[in-house]
Amino acid sequence: MAGMDVVSMRAAEQAWLMRAEARADAFRRLLEVDLLRYYAIAGAMLGDAVDAQDAVHDAAVSAWQHFGELRDEARFAAWFDRILVNQCRDRLRARRRHPIVELGAGGGIIDEPSIGDRSTAIAASDAVERAMRTLDADHIAVVVLRFEADLTVPAIAERLGIAEGTVKSRLHHALQRMRSAIDGQGEGR
C-alpha cells in the first residue's frame, strides 16, 4: 500500500514537472516568435541598445510571472506589447527624473550628427532621433507602436489601454512636435 503511494506521488511529481516544462516551453516559443519586433520596439522607444535589452528582459520576467493569467495564447503578442511598452515608459520617465549625461567633450547625449555621417538621410535620421527625445513617454509609445510596430490605431489603443481618440490626438501632437523640431534643426544648420 505504502509502496503504491510512493509510486503515485512520483507519478504526480513527474506529471507536475512535465506540465511546468511544457509551460516554460510554451512561454519561450511564444516569446521567440516576435522577439525581434519586441527588441525593435524597445530600441525605438529607448534609443539605447543596452537599455532596450534590459527592458525586454524585465518585461519577459513580468510576463512569465503572470503567464498563468493569460487565457488565450493567441493574444500573447498584444499582451506582451503592453507589458513591454509600460516597462519602456517607466524607464523613460526614470530617465527624465534622473537624466544620464555622457561625459563627452560636448557633455550632452547627442550634440551633433555622428562623425562621418554626411548623407542627408542619415542626418535626417539623427534629427528624427533627437526630435523623438523631446517627446514624453506617452507620445513616444504611440509613435513607436504606430511607425515601428506598424500597428493600427485600434490596436495601439488596446495595447495602451486608452481611447482611440487619445491615440489619434497623441499621434497628431507628436508628429507636429517632431515636424517643428526637424524644421528647426534644418533652419539652424
Next chain:
Amino acid sequence: MTEDRAAATLRAALERRRPVAVPRELAERLDRIPIEVRPLLPLPVRATIAGLPWVVVAAAGIALAVGPQFLADVPSGPGGTAAQIWDPANPGGGIADVGPFGLPWVPLLPFVAAYGLYRAVARARSGQSLVPRPRLRWPSWRPEPRRRMTRRESLGFVGSLAILTLVNSLVTAPHPVSEGAVFGPGPDVSEIRSDGPPYIDPAGLQAPGRGPNYVYRVRPGGTYTYVVSLRNDGPLPITILGMPAGGSASGLGLLRDPTDGSAKPANVVAFHPVELSPGAEVALVVAAVAGPCADPTLADEPPVVRWPTGVETVTFAFVYDILGWRTVDHIWAPFAVTVPGCY
C-alpha cells in the same frame, strides 16, 4: 514639412535604425527566465493572501464596535437594590477616562482596513510583493506618471474627507447627549434663587428669562448634590460611562425614580455604566465637594450676573461610548450651582 512627410521621415528613420537580429546574450537571458524566476501564484490566491490581514483588521474593528453591545450586560436603567444605596458623602464611581487620545479609532478601523484591502488587492493584481515595502523617495523611489500620482492624491484626499465627514455626521454632529427634562437640586440645597444663567429656549435663541440658581451653604470639604438628566438624541445607542476626571464632581449616582426628581439617598443607587437607546433618558445625581473657598456664613452673595463667573458649573462633560469610541460630550444645564464664597 507636412505631417505626412514627417511621418514618412520618421518611418524611414526608424527603419534605418531597426535591429536586424536579437543579440545572443539577450536570447540567452530570456531563455533562462522560466528556470530562474518562479511564476506568481494565481491572482485569486495572491489577492486572498494579501487581503486576509485587512479582513481580520476590519472584523476586529467591527467586533470591537458592535461586540460589547451584545457581550457586555450593560443595564439600560439605574436598577439597583437596597445594598447599592448611594452615600453622598462617599459617592465614588462615575469618573471615567476618555480613552486613548479621544480618537474614534474603533469606528475608523473598518475604513482603514477597507483602504488596506484595496491597496493589497491592487498590489496582488500588479504582481508586486504582497508585503508592502516602505516607500522611500530617495534613492529607490520608482517614478510614476504625474497624472496617476495626482489622481491618487486627489482620490486619497476625497476619500479621507468623505470618511471624516461620515464619522463626524454619524458620531459627533448629532451630539447624542443632551440635557433631559429632569434636573434639580439635591436635598442639601440651602436656597433656590431665580438669578441663574439666562434660559435659552432649546428650539431657538430666545432668552425669555433666567434659570434657577441653587445655592449650597456648605463648609470647605462639604458635599453637595444636584440632579442632571441626560437624553440620547442621536441615532445610535450610547453607553454613559461617567464624568471625566478633573472636573468638580467627586462622584455620580443614578436616580432610581426620575419622576420623583428627588435626590434623597434612598432614591439613588451607586453609578454604573448605563446604555441609552435612541431617545432614552437617565437621571444622574452629581456629588461635588466644596473647595476651601466655601464660606456658609456669607449671607449676601452676589447674583449670577457675570455668567458664568460665580457659577460652580454651567456645562457638564460626560464620557460615553458609541460604537466602541469613547468620547466626551458637553451639555449645558439651564441652572446655576453656587457655593457662597467661591465666586
